[in-house]
Amino acid sequence: MRNIGIIFRRELAAYFATPVAYVFIVIFLVLAGAFTFYLGNFYERGQADLDPFFGFHPWLYLFLVPAISMRLWAEERKSGSIELLMTLPVTQGQAVVGKFLAAWTFCAIALGLTFPIWITVNYLGQPDNGVILAAYVGSLLMAGAFLAIGACISATTRNQVIAFILTVVICFGFLLSGFPLVLDLFQGWAPLWFTDAIAQLSFMTHFSTLSRGVLDLRAVVYFGLVIGFWLTANAIVLDLRKAD
Amino acid sequence: MIETERLTKRYGNLLAVDNLSFSVSQGQVLGFLGPNGAGKSTTMKMLSGFLTPTEGVARICGFDIEKEPVKAKREIGYLPEGAPTYGEMTPTAFLDFIADIRDLRGAQKRRRLDEVISRLHLEPVLLQSIDTLSKGYKRRVGLAQAIIHDPRVLILDEPTDGLDPNQKHEVRSLISEMAADKIIIISTHILEEVHAVCDRAIIIAHGRILADETPAGLEARSPRHNAVTLRLGDTEAAEAGSALESLPGVVSVETHADGGMTVLPADGAELLPAVGRLALERGWDVQELQVESGQLDEVFRQITSADVGQEART
Numbered sequence: 001m002r003n004i005g006i007i008f009r010r011e012l013a014a015y016f017a018t019p020v021a022y023v024f025i026v027i028f029l030v031l032a033g034a035f036t037f038y039l040g041n042f043y044e045r046g047q048a049d050l051d052p053f054f055g056f057h058p059w060l061y062l063f064l065v066p067a068i069s070m071r072l073w074a075e076e077r078k079s080g081s082i083e084l085l086m087t088l089p090v091t092q093g094q095a096v097v098g099k100f101l102a103a104w105t106f107c108a109i110a111l112g113l114t115f116p117i118w119i120t121v122n123y124l125g126q127p128d129n130g131v132i133l134a135a136y137v138g139s140l141l142m143a144g145a146f147l148a149i150g151a152c153i154s155a156t157t158r159n160q161v162i163a164f165i166l167t168v169v170i171c172f173g174f175l176l177s178g179f180p181l182v183l184d185l186f187q188g189w190a191p192l193w194f195t196d197a198i199a200q201l202s203f204m205t206h207f208s209t210l211s212r213g214v215l216d217l218r219a220v221v222y223f224g225l226v227i228g229f230w231l232t233a234n235a236i237v238l239d240l241r242k243a244d
Numbered sequence: 245m246i247e248t249e250r251l252t253k254r255y256g257n258l259l260a261v262d263n264l265s266f267s268v269s270q271g272q273v274l275g276f277l278g279p280n281g282a283g284k285s286t287t288m289k290m291l292s293g294f295l296t297p298t299e300g301v302a303r304i305c306g307f308d309i310e311k312e313p314v315k316a317k318r319e320i321g322y323l324p325e326g327a328p329t330y331g332e333m334t335p336t337a338f339l340d341f342i343a344d345i346r347d348l349r350g351a352q353k354r355r356r357l358d359e360v361i362s363r364l365h366l367e368p369v370l371l372q373s374i375d376t377l378s379k380g381y382k383r384r385v386g387l388a389q390a391i392i393h394d395p396r397v398l399i400l401d402e403p404t405d406g407l408d409p410n411q412k413h414e415v416r417s418l419i420s421e422m423a424a425d426k427i428i429i430i431s432t433h434i435l436e437e438v439h440a441v442c443d444r445a446i447i448i449a450h451g452r453i454l455a456d457e458t459p460a461g462l463e464a465r466s467p468r469h470n471a472v473t474l475r476l477g478d479t480e481a482a483e484a485g486s487a488l489e490s491l492p493g494v495v496s497v498e499t500h501a502d503g504g505m506t507v508l509p510a511d512g513a514e515l516l517p518a519v520g521r522l523a524l525e526r527g528w529d530v531q532e533l534q535v536e537s538g539q540l541d542e543v544f545r546q547i548t549s550a551d552v553g554q555e556a557r558t
């Protein structure tokens with residue numbers, strides 16, 4: 001635990017050591033605001049909720065989260081510091097979890113900074129703050145799932161651009177797997193349980209449950225499992241390809 | 245104690261390290277010598293637990309680096325080739341991070357940090373990001389990181405690479421100071437370094453051990469070992485040369501441009517007494533007289549070029 005904490009702190013400080021973090025946060029906030037107010041017709045709807053705000057999160061994350069995760073391991077490979085980290089008395093699991101938690105905390109900070117939107121909606125009307133809280137939790141969990149995928153992909157390469165593109169593609173697959181676009185491919189010929197299973201894998205399905213205000217345990221467990229799966233894969237990839 | 249048994253590493257079908265078995269005990273400073281691409285770094289990466297050996301085992305203070313990696317790594321201070329660090333950090337933040345990971349706490353942590361910082365003269369750059377430091381400072385930050393927990397085993401991959409002569413000297417004296425109660429392995433292709441700090445040298449080429457001796461033992465393999473160099477004042481050089489050549493045990497006499505001569509022995513035989521007697525008998529005006537210990541670089545070239553190419557064994 002102590003080692004995870006030490007790695008976590010170093011990583012989190014590394015985000016803020018360069019302007020990249022601030023640029024990222026600004027872009028995130030601007031896009032989140034633009035999507036909500038212009039595309040989501042926040043005012044025109046005349047409803048006191050944050051549906052338009054959360055509705056765009058999956059698409060925002062699709063491009064922004066891989067931008068955070070791409071450097072996690074690829075940069076360590078590129079600079080050679082992976083050799084230092086892997087010869088310190090820490091396990092691969094500790095390194096993987098410490099780095100992941102730092103990236104996730106960074107996402108949480110960015111997400112937390114959207115609070116003015118919550119204040120706005122409370123000022124304009126009487127929203128159900130329970131729903132909003134559940135949606136924030138869901139959004140954070142989904143960001144964690146994207147990050148875990150990105151961390152694992154980042155460990156496979158020393159090239160951050162490749163890590164970014166591969167992560168976007170895989171995350172896109174996870175997002176879309178609940179949409180007719182993908183499901184129609186299977187409907188009609190594949191057994192129903194299979195189509196259902198594909199739909200069940202979708203980030204969208206579980207996120208929309210949470211963002212409707214239902215703190216559904218299955219959705220929470222689902223994101224937990226996705227994160228656990230990809231972080232385990234991350235540790236395995238590191239073990240197999242320490243040097244390059 | 246470091247032990248390796250048949251340590252082997254393949255990259256695809258390139259055999260980078262081939263069946264290396266050796267052991268090093270406390271108090272020894274082992275120099276890994278070899279041309280570029282010999283497998284020095286690969287061996288050190290396996291010893292430090294970064295690379296998994298294709299075959300064979302390495303034990304550090306009794307811990308198998310594959311089976312008990314964390315325990316083994318606690319005993320090791322490792323400077324990887326090129327001294328990689330986290331460039332965006334300052335030396336202060338970086339060393340603090342390493343000290344935490346090395347489980348140093350409280351007053352002891354403070355003391356160790358102060359000690360390595362002053363020992364490696366890092367004071368002027370403590371608050372500057374490592375990316376912006378000169379090569380010499382980067383290397384010293386890497387060294388500080390490796391010794392901060394006062395490890396029993398130090399593995400240093402080309403510790404003086406890129407340093408200026410003064411810095412090289414500093415690092416060598418640092419290594420010599422720490423040598424008594426540690427096991428130190430350094431890799432280098434600078435031969436004078438072996439002479440300066442090592443008490444044992446392993447020459448490797450194409451991943452195999454070609455020689456394992458003391459630096460003095462290696463020097464004794466040189467054709468110049470025990471050769472005598474002398475310079476005579478007003479004596480006729482040609483005449484002296486032929487007189488020296490006819491001494492027993494002499495193979496040949498080289499004449500230098502500055503008027504000096506080197507008498508080369510057969511099989512490292514001792515020539516000094518005979519040369520001295522001859523000079524006395526003939527009444528030569530000897531201005532300079534010196535016994536050579538042999539040149540390491542000659543031996544190195546001789547050993548590594550005799551090794552057949554790797555093609556046959558990949």
Ligand SMILES: Nc1ncnc2c1ncn2[C@@H]1O[C@H](COP(=O)(O)OP(=O)(O)O)[C@@H](O)[C@H]1O
Pocket residue numbers: 243244255258260278279280281282283284285286287
């Ligand atoms: N990651 C790698 N992949 C493939 N070949 C490698 C890798 N690292 C080193 N090699 C090869 O292994 C051999 C030994 O390299 P190395 O241990 O770095 O030598 P040295 O440190 O003695 O110069 C070289 O031929 C080198 O090209």
Ligand SMILES: [Mg+2]
Pocket residue numbers: 284285286325
């Ligand atoms: Mg090397």
